[in-house]
Amino acid sequence: MKAIYLLLALCIYFNSSTLVFSQDYVLGLKAGLNTNTIGDINSRGGSIAVGKADEVFSPKKNIGYQIGGYFNAELKGFFIRPELNYVSLENHYDFPNRASKWTATKFEIPILFGLEIAKPVSIYAGPSFNFFSNIQLEGVQVTSYSNGGPDIEKNTTSLNFGILARYNRFSIDLRYEIGTKATQEELLDINHSAYGVNLADLRSYTPKTLSLSFSVDIFRTDGTSIADLFKSNDKCGCPYKK
Template sequence: MRATILLLVTFLLGIYSTKAQEFAIGAKGGLNYYSIGDINSRANSIANLNEDELFYPNKKLGYQFGGYFTVEYGKFFLRPEIVYLSSKNSYDFPDEKAYWETSRIEVPVLVGFEIFDPLSLYLGPGFNFYNDTSLDGVQVTSYSDGGPDLDKTTVNFNIGVMVRFGRFGVDLRYEQGLKETEEELLDIVHSAYGVNLADLKSYTPNMLRLSVFIDIFRTNPDDLDGFFSNLFRSNKCHCPYN
């Protein structure tokens, strides 16, 4: 969290000391596909089952929404965001489908470059703060303390392409985690799902995200300079428009 605050403070100081071409504040929203690990059902945990069985996750559409602040320096731009993401996957266990759900707050700090109008490329880190992650059927027993037990704060790397049409735009982004998760033993309710003791394999989280955005407010430094200088004019009511 301290690293995020330091980055944002440094960013704002850079804005103050550099003549930017334009500033924009906007909102965004869209969909995502989140990739997680396979689950290996242990054969010796179920009677009459002699071989392990591997279950692959099915990606489900998740959603995201949030806001951003963009500062442009010629063809370059800086774009910190704050985004809420909700993601869902599922596993087709023998007796019933089990759903995996997770949500988080992400604070990306992106640096981009306009290749040509209207296409831009960008990249940068994202700082994640996870809420609870759940998988249907997982129970707390002497074998397992529940789960999935994932880190509450992580860092990922983002790279994407953005197409802008006036105040509106479309953003396609790939996100890759910087740290692999640890393999974890899960105890699943066999009577409901047909799986008992199972290993959630280690994996590196990644996500494909598509969103649309709109600049709610957009200006340039000349407008800002004029506005703030008028705030300090010497007049009786101290109004910027006297």
């Protein structure tokens, strides 16, 4: 964790230094949707009936969401973009008796470094520091075999890669996020009468998320405001219009 905090401090320091030379900086809000990748569950058939074969259940993707804000410092085609986002992730497993929903929520702090490759398109990459507050799988019990779960690390890091297109104060952002390390395989004890699965192994996996977000610049240092968007074209506050 000390290494994470050190990297975060260095990024913030570098970002603050860049502002001295920056042509423009921005505060904005964003929101969007996501899909999440988690691991297979191997149902131990012998825990249900003698001689019953194991059965593997792969997760199905549900649509989650994210909301947050960002600070953008721009300098001659380059930008640094720290964000603070609240993220909700969802999946489910189609067990024999009923579906079991997997949910997780987290606060994340991505620090992104980008380059404009052709107006109005930019590409970017950077680390994200994730702080999970709630991870649940429906039907999991605390028994002598398992202490509940899923017991995933609460503080993790990941890498982000994405492409962003901007028009006036608005932007659309497609992002791929991958964890920096895999989870540990874990034994779960699931309510058999409700879900048709008993003892089961949540297999190791590397978390991955694909998200699509929409953003709007609320404050800019170029002197324009949101109200300028409703003026005539010659007086429009359009920082990306050429």
